[in-house]
Amino acid sequence: MFQRIRETIDKGRKFLVVSHVDPDGDAVGSAFAACFALTGLGKDASVYLQDSVPYRYRFLPRPAAVLHQFPENGYDAVFVVDCGDLHRVGDSYDALKRKGVLINIDHHEANGAFGQINIIDDRASSTAEILYLILKSLEVRFTSDIAVNLYTAVVTDTGSFRYENTTERAFSICEEMVSLGVSPASVAIAVYESHPKERLQLLCLVLATLEMFHEGRIALAHIAGDMFARTHTNAEYAEGFVEYLKEIDSVEVACLLRELGPGRYKASMRSKNSVDVACVARKLGGGGHRKAAGCTLEGDIGTVKTILIEAFSQ
Ligand code: AMP
Ligand code: MN
Ligand code: MN
Numbered sequence: 001m002f003q004r005i006r007e008t009i010d011k012g013r014k015f016l017v018v019s020h021v022d023p024d025g026d027a028v029g030s031a032f033a034a035c036f037a038l039t040g041l042g043k044d045a046s047v048y049l050q051d052s053v054p055y056r057y058r059f060l061p062r063p064a065a066v067l068h069q070f071p072e073n074g075y076d077a078v079f080v081v082d083c084g085d086l087h088r089v090g091d092s093y094d095a096l097k098r099k100g101v102l103i104n105i106d107h108h109e110a111n112g113a114f115g116q117i118n119i120i121d122d123r124a125s126s127t128a129e130i131l132y133l134i135l136k137s138l139e140v141r142f143t144s145d146i147a148v149n150l151y152t153a154v155v156t157d158t159g160s161f162r163y164e165n166t167t168e169r170a171f172s173i174c175e176e177m178v179s180l181g182v183s184p185a186s187v188a189i190a191v192y193e194s195h196p197k198e199r200l201q202l203l204c205l206v207l208a209t210l211e212m213f214h215e216g217r218i219a220l221a222h223i224a225g226d227m228f229a230r231t232h233t234n235a236e237y238a239e240g241f242v243e244y245l246k247e248i249d250s251v252e253v254a255c256l257l258r259e260l261g262p263g264r265y266k267a268s269m270r271s272k273n274s275v276d277v278a279c280v281a282r283k284l285g286g287g288g289h290r291k292a293a294g295c296t297l298e299g300d301i302g303t304v305k306t307i308l309i310e311a312f313s314q
Contacts, residue, residue: 001137004117008101009138012076014044016099019081020088021050022235025156025191028057030081030105030127033149035063037131037140046071050090054236059190060152061145075100080115082127084108084287105130109278110287125170128153132173144181151177152187159243160188163291195237202231206241206256213309216250220309222257222265222301242268253277255308257301265297265304280311 009015017034019027031047038045046065053066070092078100080086086093086102096102104115107124124130128150135142142150154174158166178184205227211220221241228234235258245254253275257265267284269277270292277293284307286295297304 002119002134005103005119005134006138008077008103008117009038009041009043012043014073014075015077015079016046016048016071016073016075017079017081018048018083018089018096020083021090023049023051023053023057024082024239025057026126026128026153027082028053028060029149029151029153029156030131031079032060032062032066033128033135033146033153034079034081034105034131035065036061036143036145036149037135037138039063040140040143040146041138050092054239055196056191056194056236056239057152059194060149070095071099073099077101077103079103079105081105081131082107084111086112086114105134108287109289110282123167125165125167126154126157128157129170129173142177142180147177147180148182148187151182151184152191155184155187156191160192165289196233198231198233199237202227202233202237203241203244205231206238207244210245211305212248212250214312216248217252218255218309218312219245219248219251219253220255220257220305221245222305223259224301225259225261242270246270246272253312257297257304257308259301260296263298263300265299265301266294267297267304267308268292268294275312283314284308284311 015038017031019031035045035047048067102115103117105119107122107127109122111120121130132150151174154170158170206221206223209221242254242256252272254270256268260266271277276290278288278290281288281293281295284295288294297307
């Protein structure tokens with residue numbers, strides 16, 4: 001298994017690990033775990049993330065080299081983790097193609113297989129789950145740094161074992177990481193109960209925008225740019241807000257629009273049951289999973305809301 005990855009690592013000396021903009025727990029945890037693993041194999045490894053690590057993931061042990069400036073160096077190979085599309089790496093995605101052999105490790109359904117080596121499994125709970133199998137086959141020693149990063153990635157991508165991607169394997173990987181010393185309670189407190197109070201002040205403003213469509217099956221709220229200024233927050237503070245909308249009993253699809261700049265909104269969509277939000281997101285130029293997807297929309301808030309709600313009517 002994973003013969004080509006093994007050969008590429010054996011032959012190489014210098015590696016880069018990258019993940020997506022707006023990094024979530026799987027992006028950060030998988031990138032950090034991969035970097036620690038490469039270092040453990042005696043290689044020179046760095047992580048590049050366009051955006052800074054969100055405050056809730058700063059408790060994670062981080063490799064010595066985490067870059068936010070696109071590196072000038074070339075590498076023997078670049079591991080692209082948790083990116084359904086190379087664009088998701090950020091502005092430098094095109095330059096990345098010239099940095100080294102691209103190794104694409106991912107669990108998105110619509111992954112474009114953009115790497116020279118592609119390890120894609122859309123049944124995996126998380127990229128961390130695939131990475132776990134790769135690291136096992138490479139006989140990497142699971143240090144506590146690797147364990148807590150992998151554990152956090154699986155826990156966050158499965159919504160704390162609540163989503164349908166919660167499989168026996170997701171549990172068994174987490175069980176193994178706990179046996180290696182990870183404390184589930186400590187991770188839960190760090191990720192879910194260590195917010196600045198400003199997050200809840202922002203949430204108040206956002207929930208006040210809640211609207212329901214299609215007999216209550218779609219819930220939509222938005223974050224106007226000035227709400228961040230009014231609460232001294234930024235987009236990081238709003239991670240997971242869309243999940244609150246899904247708590248309403250009648251809701252099948254929850255949508256949250258976040259203003260990126262004048263006339264530009266990021267849409268986050270979540271499905272509770274059978275609606276395929278990835279399909280809707282793709283129609284609007286984005287992507288994601290059946291139950292969690294996103295895209296960017298242009299127009300004023302009224303226009304963008306109409307575009308989104310109409311995309312669900314077709
Ligand atoms: P988010 O709503 O940002 O948490 O994203 C939910 C899912 O949709 C993630 O799995 C992302 O990979 C995917 N996604 C979000 N935004 C985009 C986008 N603009 N293009 C492609 N995929 C996206
Ligand atoms: Mn992700
Ligand atoms: Mn993921």
